[in-house]
Amino acid sequence: MADLTSNFIGIKSPNPFWLASAPPTDKEYNVRRAYDAGWGGVVWKTLGLDPHVVNVNGPRYGAVYGADRRLLGLNNIELITDRPLQTNLDEIKLVKRDYPDRAMVVSLMVPCEEDPWKYILPLVEDTGADGVELNFGCPHGMSERGMGSAVGQVPEYIEMVTRWVKSHTRMPVIVKLTPNIADIRKPAAAAMVGGADAVSLINTINSITSVDLDLFAPEPTIDGKGAHGGYCGPAVKPIALNMVAEIARDPELHGLPISGIGGVTTWRDAAEFMALGAGNVQVCTAAMTYGFKIVQEMISGLSEYMDDKGMTSVDEIVGRAVPNVTDWNQLNLNYVAKAVINQDLCISCGRCFAACEDTSHQAIAMSEDRTFSVIDEECVACNLCVNVCPVEDCITMEAMTPGETDPRTGKVVQRDYANWTTHPNNPSAKAAE
Amino acid sequence: MGSDVFQPGISAGRLDAESYADHFSDLHPRLDPHEAIVAADRCYFCHDAPCITACPTDIDIPLFIRQIATGTPDAAAKTILTQNIMGGMCARVCPTETLCEEACVREAAEGKPVLIGQLQRYATDHLQEQGIHPFSRAAVTGKTVAVVGAGPAGLSCAHRLAMLGHEVVVMDARTKPGGLNEYGIATYKTTDGFAQAEVEWLLKIGGITMQYGVALGRDVTLEKLKTEYDAVFLGMGLGGVNALDVEGEDRDGVVDAVDFIAGLRQASEVAEVPIGRDVVVIGGGMTAVDAAVQAKLLGALNVTLVYRRGRARMNASVFEQDLAASKGVRIVTHAVPVAVHGNGAVREIEFEYVDDAMKGTGQMLRLAADQVFKAIGQTLEGEELPALEGRKIRVSDMGQTSVKGIWAGGDCASGGDDLTVTAVAEGRDAAMDIHSALTR
Ligand SMILES: Cc1cc2nc3c(=O)[nH]c(=O)nc-3n(C[C@H](O)[C@H](O)[C@H](O)COP(=O)(O)OP(=O)(O)OC[C@H]3O[C@@H](n4cnc5c(N)ncnc54)[C@H](O)[C@@H]3O)c2cc1C
Ligand SMILES: Cc1cc2nc3c(=O)[nH]c(=O)nc-3n(C[C@H](O)[C@H](O)[C@H](O)COP(=O)(O)O)c2cc1C
Ligand code: SF4
Ligand code: SF4
Ligand code: SF4
Numbered sequence: 001m002a003d004l005t006s007n008f009i010g011i012k013s014p015n016p017f018w019l020a021s022a023p024p025t026d027k028e029y030n031v032r033r034a035y036d037a038g039w040g041g042v043v044w045k046t047l048g049l050d051p052h053v054v055n056v057n058g059p060r061y062g063a064v065y066g067a068d069r070r071l072l073g074l075n076n077i078e079l080i081t082d083r084p085l086q087t088n089l090d091e092i093k094l095v096k097r098d099y100p101d102r103a104m105v106v107s108l109m110v111p112c113e114e115d116p117w118k119y120i121l122p123l124v125e126d127t128g129a130d131g132v133e134l135n136f137g138c139p140h141g142m143s144e145r146g147m148g149s150a151v152g153q154v155p156e157y158i159e160m161v162t163r164w165v166k167s168h169t170r171m172p173v174i175v176k177l178t179p180n181i182a183d184i185r186k187p188a189a190a191a192m193v194g195g196a197d198a199v200s201l202i203n204t205i206n207s208i209t210s211v212d213l214d215l216f217a218p219e220p221t222i223d224g225k226g227a228h229g230g231y232c233g234p235a236v237k238p239i240a241l242n243m244v245a246e247i248a249r250d251p252e253l254h255g256l257p258i259s260g261i262g263g264v265t266t267w268r269d270a271a272e273f274m275a276l277g278a279g280n281v282q283v284c285t286a287a288m289t290y291g292f293k294i295v296q297e298m299i300s301g302l303s304e305y306m307d308d309k310g311m312t313s314v315d316e317i318v319g320r321a322v323p324n325v326t327d328w329n330q331l332n333l334n335y336v337a338k339a340v341i342n343q344d345l346c347i348s349c350g351r352c353f354a355a356c357e358d359t360s361h362q363a364i365a366m367s368e369d370r371t372f373s374v375i376d377e378e379c380v381a382c383n384l385c386v387n388v389c390p391v392e393d394c395i396t397m398e399a400m401t402p403g404e405t406d407p408r409t410g411k412v413v414q415r416d417y418a419n420w421t422t423h424p425n426n427p428s429a430k431a432a433e
Numbered sequence: 434m435g436s437d438v439f440q441p442g443i444s445a446g447r448l449d450a451e452s453y454a455d456h457f458s459d460l461h462p463r464l465d466p467h468e469a470i471v472a473a474d475r476c477y478f479c480h481d482a483p484c485i486t487a488c489p490t491d492i493d494i495p496l497f498i499r500q501i502a503t504g505t506p507d508a509a510a511k512t513i514l515t516q517n518i519m520g521g522m523c524a525r526v527c528p529t530e531t532l533c534e535e536a537c538v539r540e541a542a543e544g545k546p547v548l549i550g551q552l553q554r555y556a557t558d559h560l561q562e563q564g565i566h567p568f569s570r571a572a573v574t575g576k577t578v579a580v581v582g583a584g585p586a587g588l589s590c591a592h593r594l595a596m597l598g599h600e601v602v603v604m605d606a607r608t609k610p611g612g613l614n615e616y617g618i619a620t621y622k623t624t625d626g627f628a629q630a631e632v633e634w635l636l637k638i639g640g641i642t643m644q645y646g647v648a649l650g651r652d653v654t655l656e657k658l659k660t661e662y663d664a665v666f667l668g669m670g671l672g673g674v675n676a677l678d679v680e681g682e683d684r685d686g687v688v689d690a691v692d693f694i695a696g697l698r699q700a701s702e703v704a705e706v707p708i709g710r711d712v713v714v715i716g717g718g719m720t721a722v723d724a725a726v727q728a729k730l731l732g733a734l735n736v737t738l739v740y741r742r743g744r745a746r747m748n749a750s751v752f753e754q755d756l757a758a759s760k761g762v763r764i765v766t767h768a769v770p771v772a773v774h775g776n777g778a779v780r781e782i783e784f785e786y787v788d789d790a791m792k793g794t795g796q797m798l799r800l801a802a803d804q805v806f807k808a809i810g811q812t813l814e815g816e817e818l819p820a821l822e823g824r825k826i827r828v829s830d831m832g833q834t835s836v837k838g839i840w841a842g843g844d845c846a847s848g849g850d851d852l853t854v855t856a857v858a859e860g861r862d863a864a865m866d867i868h869s870a871l872t873r
Contacts, residue, residue, distance in 0.1 A: 067474040067475075068471055068474045069470070069471075069474075347538040347539070347541040347542040348479075348483065348538055348541065349477045349479040349480070349482075349538040350479050350480030350481055350482070351477060351478070351479065351480060353480050353481075354480035366480075366481070370481075370483060390477050390542070391542065
């Protein structure tokens, strides 16, 4: 059992798995049970000023499903906490007192003026919480009132508010970013300049999950109407991973700690976020789908992985993949691979054939007896067949050895690295020295 | 179990009402919508799917399953019925384990095929129970076709011809349509009068006139049909049965399995169907298994199925053999009947064990028997038929017989297995060929 202890910007927790600010962390009852189930920390459901907001009284969630009704994406139109501020503060204090070893971060969203922040921060400090997270991300409801993503989309505001917060509290400050923006590095930089100790991302993505074709209204539908909501869950992970990596590999943002959020469902997802630079991860939808118990798989899985790799601290994973994230024009164009079908594993479904034949490079042959094989003369190694094959590892991409001749191009595979910047077809290529 | 299972001889009402109801309920109850979606989600939507090739009627299985998965079961049903107008019956009676589901790639992947047959039933039931008939007739052509036999082959041929605009007259020797769907298929495969409901639904196409109690050879000659109609389709199945040719075969209690089954299928109350305490079934095909299983379900204490060769050569699929075993039927192989003993009625039947080459071993077996069901094959009946191949009417791929203007399909015709789905395919294909001959 590997040591999973995490120290994220000075906030310690027994493991790097935190629950994100959302319904799972909405109240004392939930958070106690989450801690009991093994979660390393929580970011309490976002607090605001009284009078507290109200939620809709109809459906809040919409969903996107995969096969067997597996929840792949969730969309919500919930707002921040709909309970009085003092109730939340009292509960936070009680829980933190009883679970001193767990991380307790409090998410905040108050109007974009200095006074409300000055007012709320001492109240949070008094609970004994370990830090605050500024919710600049919520894309619905709150943004229409000039909060949440309305702030998160304007880097100047982020910087300004972060600076106020830093000047009115000794607690570590995490700035939570909205993905509803063209370049995630801008708000991250603003948070850094404003003095944030870390950024967390992503919050939810503007979305409409589906349309009711009888009512002709978006879902979830409230009395015949629907509003866009925030998208989360496994479907958003690729977007979140990229945004985390963008920040992690930006030289200007170097060293800015990141809390990774967005679709984390298994230990593997968590490890991937960490490899791309996240110091820890936060989880919402997976817990909302399967309950708090999933953290047990995350703990055992990450631990087994670390043991297998001989790692003794979670920090050894953090950022490990960042150096390998590069721009397209740095990829080695002399690397040549071919798809190879393992006939023992192949079940002859023909999906690779349909995909390649209809939409790609006509590089898979199908025989009378339904044997499927790759035509090396045509295969460009696009990977589509691998992606559509229902059997894991049945099709693999095998690199050609330098010196061999690629039957597609008739050219000998070169040993040297050469990318687009020096390619003869590139009009602005610089001649290799 | 009722109190009368030990009662010797042949008697009805061996079981209590609950047992009868349980025994003769649906073998595979219809999938509910949730089960259907879960099952449909497993289909990979294969390219040029092997399951389609394995289906004698070439139903576009991946397409209809995708239609179920996307919440349009009626569209799925139309996909099925376009290829196979008796898709509802086939979904119930096809030995899918040797057809579409055997070929399913998920059988190769996990040994658990997509539940094609049950999904097919889900879709066809959904459509048919709303009374929707999704096909309509083309402009009337003025051509008339005679179809002999209202079994799956004849009805499939009739429906397709009617759809193409021809007038069809279907004549059947029996009083009810459906052929073996009505008189032969095991009770638990087609419950609640489905065979008749399906025929009624099929006839909604219009343009088909049914004549019952009209037998070719007895009431009408082929020559006459040939002159009075523009084309004739023969789908009269196999009306005769092979004889055992052993001493004592004529004793009471020795009956054809198909007659026993037909009696059971037509009984208004299964509890009123008498069955022996000790039953012996001779044969190794689907009929033998169905007779044995249903004898057991009726409350027979000892049912033995005796086959002359090894298990691997039995025509009944492994699934059917296992079904029989699971119901408590004892299967004896490598034994041929040599004599039926008894005084008026059968008491015992005697077998000799044989080797793989069917050579007698001299080892004998005697089994107590109140009833002996013969299921050693059905035969074609009729005179002045087109030329035969073996014991069936010789046909081309499209069902043409040796006589111009006469087509044949189903069990009475050469080629293909004796299955409902094959009969449907052959009837349909012959209809297409008749259509092109009539409109040429
Ligand atoms: C006991 C039993 C169980 C079976 N179980 C299955 C099963 O589970 N699954 C499966 O796929 N297949 C099964 N089969 C096979 C299947 O029933 C047949 O292959 C199929 O019914 C053949 O269809 P058909 O239209 O060719 O003939 P039939 O269904 O036999 O229909 C022929 C029709 O022609 C009529 N007819 C006969 N002679 C004349 C005449 N001279 N004049 C007018 N009409 C006439 C008959 O009354 C009958 O209605 C089973 C067969 C039997 C006997
Ligand atoms: C119902 C719901 C309510 C949420 N409320 C908040 C909130 O109050 N404050 C906040 O910062 N994020 C909120 N979020 C966003 C989550 O904290 C998280 O950033 C997002 O769901 C992505 O993570 P996931 O894919 O693990 O769910 C909410 C998400 C959901 C589903
Ligand atoms: S997709 Fe995979 S399993 Fe299917 S035919 Fe191609 S290689 Fe075989
Ligand atoms: S008709 Fe029979 S063989 Fe064809 S798909 Fe349906 S169940 Fe399978
Ligand atoms: S073979 Fe199986 S998985 Fe493939 S299309 Fe047919 S039913 Fe679907």
